Amino acid sequence: MITKTEEGQQxxxxxxxxxxxxxxxxxxxxxxxxxxxxxxxxxxxxxLRVRVGSGWDVDIFKTMVLAVEEDSWMNVT
Structure with a gap:
């Protein structure tokens, strides 16, 4: 998402x-x-709209998000 500051900068x-x-x-x-x-x-x-599982989209208020981490979980079978 791109927003503009008061000075008009993106x-x-x-x-x-x-x-x-x-x-x-x-x-x-x-x-x-x-x-x-x-x-x-x-x-x-x-x-934020987050897709969890297969096809479930959930909206999460940004004020509730404390951190974002890369999901490096691997399914090894």
Whole structure:
């Protein structure tokens, strides 16, 4: 997501580099921190759209996101 500053300069979102990549979000839910594994598929001014599982899209308020980590989990069979 690209927004403009008061000076008219363009500024990209901190989440833009993570779009389309498997991530683990550290999400604050009350006093609890919850890891949420998924892929960031969209973004608005206030929320991230995260695809979890196969086809479940969930909107998470950006204010609830404490950290974004690369999901390096590998399925070895």
């Amino acid at each position: 500024m990209t979102s901190a989440f833009a580099v993570w779009r389309g990549q498997p991530v683990i979000l550290q999400v604050a839910a009350g006093i609890t921190r919850v890891p949420l594994r998924g892929t960031i598929v969209g973004e608005s001014d206030d929320a």
